[in-house]
Amino acid sequence: MSQILKYVGTYKKATIIALALMVTELIVELVQPMIMATIIDEGIAKREFDTVMIWSGVLLGLTVVAFVAGIVSSFYASESSQGVSHDLRRDLFRRVQSFSALQMQRFSTPSLITRMTADITQIQGLLFMFMRIGLRAPLFILFGLVAALSIHAKLALILVLVIPVLVVVMYWIMTQGLTLFSSVQTKLDDVNRAFRENLLGIRLVKAYHRINHEKERFFKVNQVLVEFNKKALWLMEVTMPILMLVINGSIVVILWYGYKETAQGGAQPGQIVAILNYATRMLASFGVFSFIIMNLSRGRASSARITEVLQEKEEEPITELNQLKGSIKGDIQLQHVSFTYPNSVEKALDNISLDIKAWEKVGVLGETGSGKSTLLQLIPLLYPVTAGRLLIDGKSVGEKQGLIRDHVSLVPQEVQLFSGTIKENIAWGNKHATMEEIVQAAKDANIHDFINQLEEGYETKIGQRGVNLSGGQKQRVSIARALIKNPSILLLDDSTSALDAKTERKVLQAIKDRKCTTVIVAQKVSSVIDADQIVILQHGKVVGIGSHADLLADNTMYRQIYQSQMNEDVISHG
Numbered sequence: 001m002s003q004i005l006k007y008v009g010t011y012k013k014a015t016i017i018a019l020a021l022m023v024t025e026l027i028v029e030l031v032q033p034m035i036m037a038t039i040i041d042e043g044i045a046k047r048e049f050d051t052v053m054i055w056s057g058v059l060l061g062l063t064v065v066a067f068v069a070g071i072v073s074s075f076y077a078s079e080s081s082q083g084v085s086h087d088l089r090r091d092l093f094r095r096v097q098s099f100s101a102l103q104m105q106r107f108s109t110p111s112l113i114t115r116m117t118a119d120i121t122q123i124q125g126l127l128f129m130f131m132r133i134g135l136r137a138p139l140f141i142l143f144g145l146v147a148a149l150s151i152h153a154k155l156a157l158i159l160v161l162v163i164p165v166l167v168v169v170m171y172w173i174m175t176q177g178l179t180l181f182s183s184v185q186t187k188l189d190d191v192n193r194a195f196r197e198n199l200l201g202i203r204l205v206k207a208y209h210r211i212n213h214e215k216e217r218f219f220k221v222n223q224v225l226v227e228f229n230k231k232a233l234w235l236m237e238v239t240m241p242i243l244m245l246v247i248n249g250s251i252v253v254i255l256w257y258g259y260k261e262t263a264q265g266g267a268q269p270g271q272i273v274a275i276l277n278y279a280t281r282m283l284a285s286f287g288v289f290s291f292i293i294m295n296l297s298r299g300r301a302s303s304a305r306i307t308e309v310l311q312e313k314e315e316e317p318i319t320e321l322n323q324l325k326g327s328i329k330g331d332i333q334l335q336h337v338s339f340t341y342p343n344s345v346e347k348a349l350d351n352i353s354l355d356i357k358a359w360e361k362v363g364v365l366g367e368t369g370s371g372k373s374t375l376l377q378l379i380p381l382l383y384p385v386t387a388g389r390l391l392i393d394g395k396s397v398g399e400k401q402g403l404i405r406d407h408v409s410l411v412p413q414e415v416q417l418f419s420g421t422i423k424e425n426i427a428w429g430n431k432h433a434t435m436e437e438i439v440q441a442a443k444d445a446n447i448h449d450f451i452n453q454l455e456e457g458y459e460t461k462i463g464q465r466g467v468n469l470s471g472g473q474k475q476r477v478s479i480a481r482a483l484i485k486n487p488s489i490l491l492l493d494d495s496t497s498a499l500d501a502k503t504e505r506k507v508l509q510a511i512k513d514r515k516c517t518t519v520i521v522a523q524k525v526s527s528v529i530d531a532d533q534i535v536i537l538q539h540g541k542v543v544g545i546g547s548h549a550d551l552l553a554d555n556t557m558y559r560q561i562y563q564s565q566m567n568e569d570v571i572s573h574g
């Protein structure tokens, strides 16, 4: 929570105004029963009409003051709580951007989304509530007790005995609530995960006719969330009846004792009314207080989840990424590189040594799961090597992520397009790109003619994740986005798999003509047949390396892959 309070510091002025106005409301609320007692005892009981009129006027005036204070206080409380939630979202976003792929994997996307949305909203609501009624409730209980004691100490004594009991009950509820609400937020992560997967894979779900299966999966996690929520709310449900019982019991005792005191002349009816008034308002305050405690428990759970992200080390500090200037030639060397994913025991890459000269074209082949994508992702430093060395231009990469990434274009296996126009999606690779450069990149990726045919050409809007484009069209937009960066190193991860042979040849030719080091992961030998080097991976190890001719002569595995693919080609082309 202390981390969150630092954020409140930015909105000190608004927070102080909101709290000061809230205290004004509190004071009015505290004096109201006293004025009522005066009206009854000094005005009504003694038939003093003037006294009734004057004090009624004061009561009315104070009510108006409290009303205005309440409205203005809400305005400032909202300003402060909205500001805090804005800053938290901003900082969470920044921090997540500085996360390495490993950190992203550890936190998981759905959990980060819940933290960014539900958890921050929770904190925002809690802050608002705290400024408006949260602090007022305990203060009213405290000062209400003092005021009641000052009116009639004996009558108010019962409240002195009862309140500590209620405070202990509240404390117990708070400790229980904290654990329960932490679990509720984790279960909310699960619901978000199931929902997100369903939204992204909706077409697959329909095509496989797995709607009922998915429904059940979602219902299950949703049910678990409901169960946990119910447990948490159960606390709330028992709190109110306990409060009602204790306070109503106290009211009965006050009435009974008040009757005795009045009969003996020790108390005035107005005093009894005032103390009853304090007692009932305290009941309401305890009700509010228990609600706040619930939210506080929930808020503490949310705050811990947000703080966990904010305190996570910036593995790739954004500032540093932005500061580095320079260029790179494009030599890549891997010296005995091994890599193991953190959640795995097996090496995804095992003792890999490669020497790739600037502007060389290198193909990577291998069966599925052999480590091709992993190898590619090491080069833009998405993952740090576990053992061995990665050298770019003969130098260790050190802290130069930003510089290297500025000059490396990766076209991932799974195409990722953003909402916006085709032009924006291509230009995303280089914010300074001119229209001519965009068109040239699209021509090289063999997508220009298609774009021109569209009614709105380059201004055509791409639906979410490129839903209005075919798989091959998306791949080509993604390649154009990589090319527009004029990278020194171009990494293609099976990025032409959805293209027909003729289109693929054209795209690969355009890439071959570019002055950049290119590493192409492919399934088909034909995609890399012209490469300067072809690397064959198996179970994370290099089992062959050389040109097509070398490998055909020396490498049995390559020969087998080549021959089987040639045969397939012959069969498929009749």
Ligand SMILES: Nc1ncnc2c1ncn2[C@@H]1O[C@H](COP(=O)(O)OP(=O)(O)OP(=O)(O)O)[C@@H](O)[C@H]1O
Pocket (backbone or CB within 6 Å): 105, 341, 342, 343, 344, 348, 366, 367, 368, 369, 370, 371, 372, 373, 374, 375, 413
């Ligand atoms: N994020 C990850 N966490 C843990 N293990 C992973 C992760 N990504 C890949 N692996 C494992 O690392 C190994 C290599 O995977 P990689 O994706 O590099 O293979 P690939 O050759 O590109 O496969 P494909 O041709 O199917 O894309 C596999 O055994 C895979 O299970």
